[in-house]
Amino acid sequence: MEPRPQTRNNSRSYLLAALLVLAALNVLLLYFWYQERQDNKTKDATIAAKTEEVLTTKTKLDSISSQLDAKIAEIQQLGGNVDALLKAKEQLEKDKRELRNVNSFDNRKFEQKIRNYQALLAQKDQEIARLKEENGVLTEQNEALIQENTGLKAERQSLSDSVVAVAAKNQELSEKVSIAAALRAENVVVTALNARGKERDGGSYKSKRIDKIKVSVRLAPNGLAQQNEKELFLRILDPSGAVISDMATGSGEFTYNGQGMIYTAMQRFNFDNTRQQIDFIYGRGAQRFNPGRYAIEIYCEGFRIGEGEFTVK
Secondary structure (H helix, E strand, O other): OOHHHHHHHHHHHHHHHHHHHHHHHHHHHHHHHHHHHHHHHHHHHHHHHHHHHHHHHHHHHHHHHHHHHHHHHHHHHHOOOOHHHHHHHHHHHHHHHHOOOOOOOOHHHHHHHHHHHHHHHHHHHHHHHHHHHHHHHHHHHHHHHHHHHHHHHHHHHHHHHHHHHHHHHHHHHHHHHHHHHOOOEEEEEEEEEOOOOOEEOOOEEOHHHOOEEEEEEEEOOOOOOOOOEEEEEEEEEOOOOOEOOOHHHOOEEEEEOOEEEEEOEEEEEEOOOOOOEEEEEEEOOOOOOOOEEEEEEEEEOOEEEEEEEEEEO
16 A cells, blocks of 8 residues: 555656646747747837838938929029939939838938939039029120110111102102103094095084094193103093993003003004194994983093093984
8 A cells, every 4th residue: 555655746746847847838938929029129110210211211302303393494494404403303213213112221322312412403503593694694685685676676667667758759759740741632622524524513413414423632742741652542432421332443441540441442643742633533333323412531641631522413
């Protein structure tokens, strides 16, 4: 019966040893958990710090981007070269895209890039000041040129007005000379010819005794008129106001006051300034001159130079 206490002692020893091992494992697990927690806190702190640096860097790059845009616009307006700024703007956009990868972020590298951008901006500030000074000189020169140009325009306008005035005066004188040089009929006499060629005057004739009419135009002397070949146009208007004409017997059209007019007959003659007389003999063939008042109009070189009339009973 004595071995039983020894067995119980052994069981207790094993149990105690197991408890001690279990306690040691718990302590070890607790240590590992604590260490992992401390490592995570360190990592979180590092990530937080790096994230803050990234955000700060992005803010600086955004500010530099706005300044670059402003400098590009201003220098372009002043007529300067913006190639360096455009290249810097392109590189800046690449740098901003690189910030998306927080793990590879190198703060010292980006701080150097920011200093380079700031140096470029400062350099461009000096260039802008120089361009403004140069443009100020150009502005003064432009204002002087504008004033000079305005004076020249005014002078040219004055000369142009003078030329127009002289041209108008010359035109007026030319028109006066043309009018003065125009021929004038001293008188227009209409006589009637019967079938045997006998001539009757008086201005009033019986229809059955008129075979033809003779229109005599006496030209007044005019020393201003050119002594050359001229055309004399006769228009006979019947009692209704219609022009008597027959293209088959020499009627046609001429221009008067810019408009075409039908004439009854036309003669070419050489003006010699001797009060010469031009005679038209016109017959209507088988047609008779109807009773009524007939008007005679004489034209030469664009002027109506004489008038007359006759009556048919």
